[in-house]
Amino acid sequence: MWHMIRIQSGILKGMSLPFVPDPKTRPTTQKVREALLNSLGDAVSMGSFADLFAGSGAVGIEAASRGAREVLLVEKDRKVALPLEQFLKTDRRIQKAGIRLIREDVLSFLEKYEGDPFDIVFLDPPYEYPDWEKLLRCLASSGIVQKKGSIIVLEYFHRDDPSGVVREIFPDHQTKVTSYGESRILFARNVNP
Structure with missing residues (x-):
């Protein structure tokens, strides 16, 4: 059974995305999405x-x-990605937005x-x-992150806390963490001129 997630802002505001709930997958809440993108x-x-x-x-x-002029989505779970894949192919407004979906494991994709x-x-x-x-080591060596001006954003469970690893692997990035219930959002901005 599909659930729907609504887009809250911008030119696609009000659009509903199909989503198959799964115990392993926890969509970013509307409140966190809005705060993250506002930041x-x-x-x-x-x-x-x-x-x-x-x-x-x-x-x-x-x-x-x-x-955003280009958006790349990477998701390996077929059950989760399939409705999204179909939606991206059938909605005209989405087709104009420059969104690509790659169905692959993130580590393999980055490598x-x-x-x-x-x-x-x-x-x-x-x-x-x-x-x-x-x-994070795979991310750092992949070339997907710019050397200057890049922003890395992590959402994680409060007990996971990868902030020390981020500071070690990305020493030129300034970090800031915000809390939303059990979720944490870490922003790491490259401050090198």
């Missing part, structure tokens, strides 16, 4: 946005709705990534994700 401000509307562990695709699609870097990379793995260090 990024103009960086969203002027930049490219990669939503890794995309799930419903709501965060990336909301970024597209707010004017072979050869495209241009993204301005913003958002990672929201399942709660209690066991491989933060491996994921």
